[in-house]
Amino acid sequence: MHFESITRADGAFQQSLTAEQIEAACRRGFGREPESAVELGGGSFNTTYRVDFDEPVILRVAPAWSYRIERDFMRHEHASLAFFAPIAALMPRTLFVDFTHDLIPRDYTFQTMLGGVAGPDGLRDLADKKDFFRQLGEIVRTVHGVRGERFGRPAGPTFATWSECVLSTLDDTARDLRDAGLDDSDVREVQALAAKNADVLDEITEPRLLHGDLWVPNVRLDNGRIVGVFDHDRASWGDPAADWSLYEAGSRPGTDRDAFWDTYGQRDESPNAAWRANLYRAVHMGAVRIERHRLGLTDKIPASYEQMAQVLAELR
Incomplete structure (x- = not known):
């Protein structure tokens, strides 16, 4: 061989x-x-x-x-x-x-083995990037249409309520940061705010399927069409607004990414939904901080504390 x-x-x-x-x-x-x-x-x-x-x-x-x-x-x-x-x-x-x-x-x-080319390479060559994000929005909407019975990771643990699931994730994130020798105090504050506002989280009563990492790096393209979706190892049952796809789609307003909402549908702009969206940003930032540490990107870790401070100011 x-x-x-x-x-x-x-x-x-x-x-x-x-x-x-x-x-x-x-x-x-x-x-x-x-x-x-x-x-x-x-x-x-x-x-x-x-x-x-x-x-x-x-x-x-x-x-x-x-x-x-x-x-x-x-x-x-x-x-x-x-x-x-x-x-x-x-x-x-x-x-x-x-x-x-x-x-x-x-x-x-x-x-x-999937066909096509890597998403980042294919997107770079597209003249109409808005069409790509419309395709992505439709795929994510389809995934989020799948209903589950309990919240959490498919292989467990699972939870009866969304607040229990979110609090468990935040606790694991803080413990991981502590094990990595990083300051976990801001994540612990996020956890305390989530516990205080558990009723706002528990407005989400129906678990939906989340891919967990469906964005440009995890698709394949052929002549501008998405022909492959992979790496759903971060899949879970939860609030669609908490999925990584929505975090990425909303991270650069005023760009081609806005076309994502044309097919996915517009976000809930109610005060409670906006609070949850900020909480989910904090959850993702904690995960990104761990990933940066694991990858040895130590120069990018301080920025995560600055970004978390901004989110905390909106959650308080």
Whole structure:
């Protein structure tokens, strides 16, 4: 088997597999060894390979460890897969999953390979970027139309109320920050405000499916059309307004991103909805801070405290 891996520093978060591990995983999943396995760059969480048999497939391998708010992402992705049926034609097919840790001491999955080009590359070349965001708005609206029974991550834990779910996420975020040696006091203040205003959160009574990371980096494009959607490992059941897609769509008003709302539908502008939207911004900022720390982007961490202070001023 031809094998190529990415050289990383000792202690790096992402760790490559050996050729022998990939061969063993392929024998288990497909009954034979592949012609080649080439590690792909671009992602920052899972380790990913293009594996060639008669047709290429994608092998994704979970990290050896993760923070609480990032834990068991691959298991959440697998548990939620059936609920993404309305957009199944856009998503890769899962070919084989192994969570036993028998051959590799990490979760891994094989999936079909999507066509098209990477979203950032395809978007850069588009003359009409508004049409792209209209397509994205329609896809996100379709995902949010799927109803659930409880709030939380698909593989658990789940919660009877939205406020319990949000408070748990904020608690995990604060604990992760503390474990990382970062100041968690602003997230703890957000948590206290969320607890004080639990009734505002609990106006959300129906869990809806959230992709968790559906934006430009996680789509594939072909001649301006979105032909692929992937990486729903942050999927959850919650308030659609809390999804990352809406956070990104509203982050640069007055730009082409505004076309997202043409197909998704306009946001609830009521005072309670506006308060929840600010709270969700704080939740996302806490997650972004953890991610920046994990990626070693220490120069960008101070900005997260400045942004959180602005959000806190609006929540108080």
